[in-house]
Amino acid sequence: MTDSSANHLPQISTSPSNIVLDYHLGSDTTAAVAHKMNRQHIGVEQIDYIESVAVERLKKVICGEQGGISKSVGWQGEGSFVYMELAKKNERAAELISSCKNLDELVKIFDTLSKKYFLHYNVRVKEFRNEIATSGKFAALPLERQKEMFIRMLDLNQLYVNVSDRHDATTGLAQNDITFTEDFYRLKND
Numbered sequence: 001m002t003d004s005s006a007n008h009l010p011q012i013s014t015s016p017s018n019i020v021l022d023y024h025l026g027s028d029t030t031a032a033v034a035h036k037m038n039r040q041h042i043g044v045e046q047i048d049y050i051e052s053v054a055v056e057r058l059k060k061v062i063c064g065e066q067g068g069i070s071k072s073v074g075w076q077g078e079g080s081f082v083y084m085e086l087a088k089k090n091e092r093a094a095e096l097i098s099s100c101k102n103l104d105e106l107v108k109i110f111d112t113l114s115k116k117y118f119l120h121y122n123v124r125v126k127e128f129r130n131e132i133a134t135s136g137k138f139a140a141l142p143l144e145r146q147k148e149m150f151i152r153m154l155d156l157n158q159l160y161v162n163v164s165d166r167h168d169a170t171t172g173l174a175q176n177d178i179t180f181t182e183d184f185y186r187l188k189n190d
Helices: 003-013 029-036 051-062 090-099 103-116 125-134 136-140 143-153 175-185
Strands: 019-022 040-043
Touching (some): 029 051, 103 125, 103 143
Parallel strands (some): 019 040
C-alpha cells in the first residue's frame, strides 16, 4: 500500500469506533493515519525492523509530527500505544542450534531439544540420538548441514508460544506477560 492510499483508506472505510488492522505493518503508515484519526489500530510485522521504523514512527506521531493527514484532521499529537512481540518457543530452539560452533555443542543441545521443545511428529528421538552420537557419517557432514538437519526436526507450527499454552511452565513466560496477554485477548484467568 502506498503512503497516499494509506492516508485515505481509514478515512473512507472506518469510523472512530472501529479497529484498523494492518497485517503488513511495514513503515507504519496505516497505523499512523488511524492514530491521527482516533481509530484503535493493530499492526503486525514479521521483519525485525519494527522497533527502529514502526515504533519510532508512532512515537513521533504521538509527539505531534505533522506529516500526511495531520493538517486536514487538525492533529496536534496525543495518545499511546503498546508494542508486543510473540514469545518464542521453537524459534528459540532454532536460534540455539544456529549459534552452535561445532558438533559437540549440537549433541549437547539435542537432549534439551527433545525435552523442552516440540519436535516434528515423525522424528525418532532415540534413533537420531544414537545416530549423532555414534555415526561417523553424521560427524563428517559440514556443520551447516548438521544444523539444518537439527532445525528440520523442529515442529514449525510451534515457533511461538500459543496463547493456550501461556500457563505451561516450560514456556518460561513471566507472570506480567501472561497477565498482559490475558488482558489483550480479554481472557479470563484460568
